[in-house]
Amino acid sequence: MARIEFTLNREPVVYEGDAARRLIDVIRDDFGLKGTKEGCGEGECGACSVLVDRAVVPSCLYPVANVAGRAVVTIEDFRNTKRYQVLQTAFLEEGAVQCGFCTPGMIIAAEALLSKDPHPTAEEITIGLSGNLCRCTGYNMIIRAILRAAKDGDGLW
Amino acid sequence: MVADRFPQSKAEALALLAAGGGPVVAGGTDLMVKRRRWSGLAPAIPETAVYVANIAELSYVKRRGSKIEIGGATPLEIILEHPLTPALLRGAIKETGSPGIRNTATLGGNLVNASPAADPALALTCLGASVRLESVKGVREVPVLGLSTGPGRTILNQDELLTAVLVPMDDGWNTAFVKVGGRKADAISKVSFASAVKIDDGIVTAFAVAFGAVGPTILRLPAIERTFVGLSCAEVREREKDIILAYGDVVRPIDDQRSNAHYRKTVALNLLSEFIRSI
Numbered sequence: 260m261a262r263i264e265f266t267l268n269r270e271p272v273v274y275e276g277d278a279a280r281r282l283i284d285v286i287r288d289d290f291g292l293k294g295t296k297e298g299c300g301e302g303e304c305g306a307c308s309v310l311v312d313r314a315v316v317p318s319c320l321y322p323v324a325n326v327a328g329r330a331v332v333t334i335e336d337f338r339n340t341k342r343y344q345v346l347q348t349a350f351l352e353e354g355a356v357q358c359g360f361c362t363p364g365m366i367i368a369a370e371a372l373l374s375k376d377p378h379p380t381a382e383e384i385t386i387g388l389s390g391n392l393c394r395c396t397g398y399n400m401i402i403r404a405i406l407r408a409a410k411d412g413d414g415l416w
Numbered sequence: 417m418v419a420d421r422f423p424q425s426k427a428e429a430l431a432l433l434a435a436g437g438g439p440v441v442a443g444g445t446d447l448m449v450k451r452r453r454w455s456g457l458a459p460a461i462p463e464t465a466v467y468v469a470n471i472a473e474l475s476y477v478k479r480r481g482s483k484i485e486i487g488g489a490t491p492l493e494i495i496l497e498h499p500l501t502p503a504l505l506r507g508a509i510k511e512t513g514s515p516g517i518r519n520t521a522t523l524g525g526n527l528v529n530a531s532p533a534a535d536p537a538l539a540l541t542c543l544g545a546s547v548r549l550e551s552v553k554g555v556r557e558v559p560v561l562g563l564s565t566g567p568g569r570t571i572l573n574q575d576e577l578l579t580a581v582l583v584p585m586d587d588g589w590n591t592a593f594v595k596v597g598g599r600k601a602d603a604i605s606k607v608s609f610a611s612a613v614k615i616d617d618g619i620v621t622a623f624a625v626a627f628g629a630v631g632p633t634i635l636r637l638p639a640i641e642r643t644f645v646g647l648s649c650a651e652v653r654e655r656e657k658d659i660i661l662a663y664g665d666v667v668r669p670i671d672d673q674r675s676n677a678h679y680r681k682t683v684a685l686n687l688l689s690e691f692i693r694s695i
């Protein structure tokens with residue numbers, strides 16, 4: 260049994276259990292945060308994206324051992340920010356949300372991208388979101404949404 | 417016991433391995449998928465695992481003489497963004513996975529995972545990089561070419577940790593990395609090709625090509641390469657047919673569900689032809 264201290268959504272937390280468990284299972288089952296979705300479970304779709312020290316990672320293949328001492332942020336906490344509001348509005352207005360399954364992961368990946376590069380080009384957005392799949396919308400709408408968020412939220416990132 | 421399980425330094429990790437610990441877990445992007453079990457159950461990684469991704473001492477990019485030294489547990493994204501990273505390696509990492517994968521996956525993991533389709537490993541093979549393998553008993557430096565002995569197999573001993581990668585700088589070289597595959601973020605490339613040549617006054621003074629996913633290991637053939645050194649660019653181009661024949665004998669892709677062996681071989685040799693013509 261391992262004991263792992265980290266911060267989850269800005270709260271210090273302690274996990275006790277198998278060090279090899281997947282971060283997504285710990286977040287969803289132990290901490291009850293169900294906003295992070297599991298799609299493929301193999302790192303391909305990005306539905307499970309969370310931020311670890313502000314970088315986007317697929318939580319379905321992240322051993323919980325590796326978050327020791329780090330800061331994990333899920334959509335539940337990011338939802339409380341101004342940046343989320345801007346992204347959400349842009350996603351809705353550009354028609355970038357249909358079934359919504361991919362949306363939390365897309366928003367997390369967009370946040371990671373914009374915090375590195377507040378004014379990305381469409382091509383940079385395509386690269387930044389290359390780990391996130393959407394079965395419903397055209398990616399064009401998602402790219403437009405992020406271009407719009409970067410503009411509307413100028414100064415926030 | 418808890419502190420024992422999460423080494424904070426290289427020395428602690430080596431001590432755990434010497435005491436029979438393992439496997440090494442770095443980013444986990446290969447291991448967590450390979451050892452996956454039914455939903456809810458933790459992947460089948462034993463309690464003796466040695467987690468190295470958080471050992472700060474193993475994550476860096478720095479200059480060391482005429483080489484660039486990269487810590488064994490450095491995430492690919494850090495290497496991608498580092499100004500010292502040689503161009504060919506940068507090009508290969510750009511083609512590796514997605515940002516999320518690159519933030520998680522490490523360079524050492526890419527090498528020790530020993531996939532013949534690995535992209536960063538292909539660039540390192542082409543550049544003639546070497547790795548430092550350490551255990552409590554000592555250190556050895558071995559070329560990346562020869563590190564893998566087959567898919568998923570390497571020459572590492574159970575108690576050894578890949579602690580650093582030493583990459584020759586490629587300034588002044590013409591390098592290229594080409595990956596022919598499906599979707600960009602696909603886990604495994606179908607065929608990949610890396611090349612590095614140095615041309616001084618129209619004469620080829622160094623020549624290296626490496627192929628990914630055309631056999632059980634990454635393929636590079638220094639014996640053939642040496643025959644081009646000292647030739648003029650025009651002479652190398654004139655030998656295109658012979659070169660293709662020579663490589664055609666040794667490029668023997670494994671047949672699998674992703675694409676058949678014949679297709680892979682054709683693509684690999686076409687990439688080589690294009691490269692020869694561009695010299």
Ligand SMILES: Cc1cc2nc3c(=O)[nH]c(=O)nc-3n(C[C@@H](O)[C@@H](O)[C@H](O)COP(=O)(O)OP(=O)(O)OC[C@H]3O[C@@H](n4cnc5c(N)ncnc54)[C@H](O)[C@@H]3O)c2cc1C
Pocket residue numbers: 301302303320439440441442443444445446447448449468488489511512513514517520521522523524525526527528529533534535536537572576577578579601602603604605
């Ligand atoms: C969705 C997805 C897409 C991908 N796309 C690509 C791609 O396009 N190109 C590509 O090349 N790869 C790709 N990969 C694989 C790539 O992520 C891995 O090869 C990665 O680099 C492995 O690093 P890691 O730190 O995650 O290794 P881990 O999974 O932690 O370990 C891999 C192996 O190496 C051993 N190991 C790790 N570090 C060390 C060390 N320092 N010393 C000794 N042994 C060690 C482990 O014991 C294990 O056997 C992809 C993976 C996924 C999931």
Ligand code: FES
Pocket residue numbers: 296297298299300301302303304305306307308317318319320
């Ligand atoms: S569920 Fe993690 S990437 Fe698909």
Ligand code: FES
Pocket residue numbers: 355356357358359360361362392393394395396
């Ligand atoms: S909106 Fe349905 S998967 Fe993206």
